[in-house]
Amino acid sequence: MEIIKTVNLQKTYAESAVPVRAVNDISVSFDAGEFTAIVGPSGCGKTTLLNLIGGLDNPTSGEVIIDGMNLYSLKPKEITDFRLKNIGFVFQAYNLIPVLSAKENVEFIMNLQGVPKKERDERVEKLLEQVGLKDQMNRRPGELSGGQQQRIAVARALAANPKFVLADEPTANLDSASTNNLLDIMLKLNETENTTFIFATHDSRVMKKARRLIELDDGKVIADKTN
Amino acid sequence: MILSIAWKNVWRNKWRSLIVIGAISLGLLGGIFYLAFTKGMAQQQINTAIHSYIANIQLHNPKYLINGESKYAIPSYRKIVDKIKELPEVQAVGARAVSQAMASSAVTGAGVMINGVDVEEEKEVSNIYSKIVDGGYFGTKMKNQAVIGKKLADKLNVRIHSKIVITVQTLSGDITYGAFRIAGIYKTDNSAFDVSNVFVEKKALADLIGMDYQNETTEIAVLLKHNNMTGEVLKKLKNIFAEKIKNGEIVIRPWNKIQPVLEMLNNMTIQFSFFFVMIILTALSFGIINTMLMAIMERTREIGMLMAIGMSRMRLFFMILIETVFLSVTGGAAGLFLSWLAITITGKTGIDLSAVAEGLNSLGYGSFVYPEIEPEFYFMIGGLVIVTALLASVYPARRALKMNPAEAVRHEA
Known part of the structure; x- marks a missing residue:
């Protein structure tokens, strides 16, 4: 079932002397339950495409349709609310809140959603168990390794019960063991919970595990293949 | 949870926050003590006038x-x-x-x-x-x-x-x-x-x-x-x-009609002291703005993440506002307590200014000053601290809201 579709999506950065077309007329769709990697060299437009799909940036033209609704027809405030309820994010630098414990970091997004305390506690416990960090739930990010922090970030992304998770270079700061561990967790979540993951990456380890690879170059899709 | 994060954020950089809290408390101590000191002097001048001759009320033809x-x-x-x-x-x-x-x-x-x-x-x-x-x-x-x-x-x-x-x-x-x-x-x-x-x-x-x-x-x-x-x-x-x-x-007149200059001086002293406190608070507000701006710039990536995951601008604004208020109120509370302590002690022991007694006496002031201040002033100044904090939070909060989440999450610290 198709959940995301981009139609003639374009993003041009006009601030520089020579306008840069980071995303150039991309029309691509994603089904529920995909485990897809958007790949390509640095500057090819992976992150920009991911940002446009996630409603973090405004396209120059084109549409992003999620569950049949054009994301950019919404007002900025509605897009923020849409992100809160429908999209999970995992960032390269983990971006956890350092003053909160692992549990509080995961719980935070549910707090924003207004989920009742009891439900929050149950869900946090389950998610931390799924990412293998239930015993570390009271530790702050500074007390965890990079790999552990990124697993907390995955749990946080899933805490919102999103339609899909966008992960921008999630393994770029991790060693091989942590990367494999993280990918195994995400694959397992994809298989057992049918969670949709879309990665922007140039990490070959992610590419190997992804079921679909969308290759970009100069802002265009040059290949779209199934692994 | 936003309140909890805001409070924890205040202590994220302990030394920086302590410096600001120290500046606020010492600033307030200076301002309030000056207010109490001048009020004590003015009150003593009035008391001296009342008890040495004019009394509270006079009757004349x-x-x-x-x-x-x-x-x-x-x-x-x-x-x-x-x-x-x-x-x-x-x-x-x-x-x-x-x-x-x-x-x-x-x-x-x-x-x-x-x-x-x-x-x-x-x-x-x-x-x-x-x-x-x-x-x-x-x-x-x-x-x-x-x-x-x-x-x-x-x-x-x-x-x-x-x-x-x-x-x-x-x-x-x-x-x-x-x-x-x-x-x-x-x-x-x-x-x-x-x-x-x-x-x-x-x-x-x-x-x-x-x-x-x-x-x-x-x-x-x-x-x-x-x-x-x-x-x-x-x-x-x-x-x-x-x-x-x-x-x-007969005509009946109270002391402030017999010697209106006494009351005028008293009122002027209080107004001037308030003006002085306002100057201190304004100066402190720049310190608060600067600290909050630094705190926000350091947390660009985190703020970008908060916006990305769906924290509304209103909530983000509120979080920064509360953080500023927490920082200022902590300093304000410490300042008010120190002021109360200093005024209570010196209000009992008095401050000996006999070294400059001649000059003071020529103006009708005593050489021993007992600082005093009404309890309402503490609440009033406490309120002013909160207002200052609220105003000081606006600029840093607006700077945070202007961030583009897509750029902010990838910001290099």
């Missing part, structure tokens, strides 16, 4: 107030005094004969107010008797005793037992004079008062100017148990003597 002519006395004053004494708020009442005069010694002369007092009665109304630095407060066997201020004694170059001549206008308008011996020299905290007021026994002055001292008096001074009763007693007296006021026989 309204015509006396025009040119200060003694012939305009209050007739049958005993009945008035007795009625005033019936009021429970009244501590003491004194009836004086007052006249403008010239006091001359062998060396020089000076224009003075000569105050004819009933010695025992006056002791209850004014504290001049306790300010004697040489000789005594009357009580010698000399005829025509005078008690004069130290400053006037220096000016006239006279000492105890020296003779001075008082030249004064009689009730019939003639000029007359009398010789007085100095029985005592007083020194109050107001050298301007000391140089211009001579005290003699009422009978001696009345005999000199031809006043029927048993029935007439120029001035009735009313001292109350507490200064804050002045307004209330004034109202009562105006009711009791409504008929006499209507007939133009």
Whole structure:
């Protein structure tokens, strides 16, 4: 079932002397339950495409349709609310809140959603168990390794019960063991919970595990293949 | 949870926050203590004036107030005094004969107010008797005793037992004079008062100017148990003597109408001190803005993440606002506590300024200051701290809201 579709999506950065077309007329769709990697060299437009799909940036033209609704027809405030309820994010630098414990970091997004305390506690416990960090739930990010922090970030992304998770270079700061561990967790979540993951990456380890690879170059899709 | 994050964020960089909190608390301590100090000085000036001579309320013949002519006395004053004494708020009442005069010694002369007092009665109304630095407060066997201020004694170059001549206008308008011996020299905290007021026994002055001292008096001074009763007693007296006021026989005035400059100075001092506190708060607000801007710039990636995961702008704004308020209120609370402590201690022990006593006394201020401040001021200043924090939070919060989440999440620290 198709959940995301981009139609003639374009993003041009006009601030520089020579306008840069980071995303150039991309029309691509994603089904529920995909485990897809958007790949390509640095500057090819992976992150920009991911940002446009996630409603973090405004396209120059084109549409992003999620569950049949054009994301950019919404007002900025509605897009923020849409992100809160429908999209999970995992960032390269983990971006956890350092003053909160692992549990509080995961719980935070549910707090924003207004989920009742009891439900929050149950869900946090389950998610931390799924990412293998239930015993570390009271530790702050500074007390965890990079790999552990990124697993907390995955749990946080899933805490919102999103339609899909966008992960921008999630393994770029991790060693091989942590990367494999993280990918195994995400694959397992994809298989057992049918969670949709879309990665922007140039990490070959992610590419190997992804079921679909969308290759970009100069802002265009040059290949779209199934692994 | 936003409140919890905001509070934890305050302590993310402990030293920086402690420096700001320290600056706020010391700034407030300085401002509030200055306010209490100046208020204490002003209040002491008022108290000195009330207790050394003017009392809380005075009654005169309204015509006396025009040119200060003694012939305009209050007739049958005993009945008035007795009625005033019936009021429970009244501590003491004194009836004086007052006249403008010239006091001359062998060396020089000076224009003075000569105050004819009933010695025992006056002791209850004014504290001049306790300010004697040489000789005594009357009580010698000399005829025509005078008690004069130290400053006037220096000016006239006279000492105890020296003779001075008082030249004064009689009730019939003639000029007359009398010789007085100095029985005592007083020194109050107001050298301007000391140089211009001579005290003699009422009978001696009345005999000199031809006043029927048993029935007439120029001035009735009313001292109350507490200064804050002045307004209330004034109202009562105006009711009791409504008929006499209507007939133009007497006029009743509180201390702040007798010496309006005292009240004006007091009000001006408080206003100026408030202005000073406002300047301090404004200066502190720049420090707060700077600190919050630094905190926000350091957390660009985190703020980008918060926006990306769906934290609304309103919530983000609120979080930064609360964080600023927490930071400021912590400093504010510490500042208020330190101020309270300093004012409570020095309010009891007093601050000795005797090194500059002469200058202070020439302005009517005492050389021992007891800082004081009403409890309402703490709440008022606490409120001002919160308002300052709210205003100071706006700019950093707006800067945070202007961030593009897509760029902010990838910001390199």
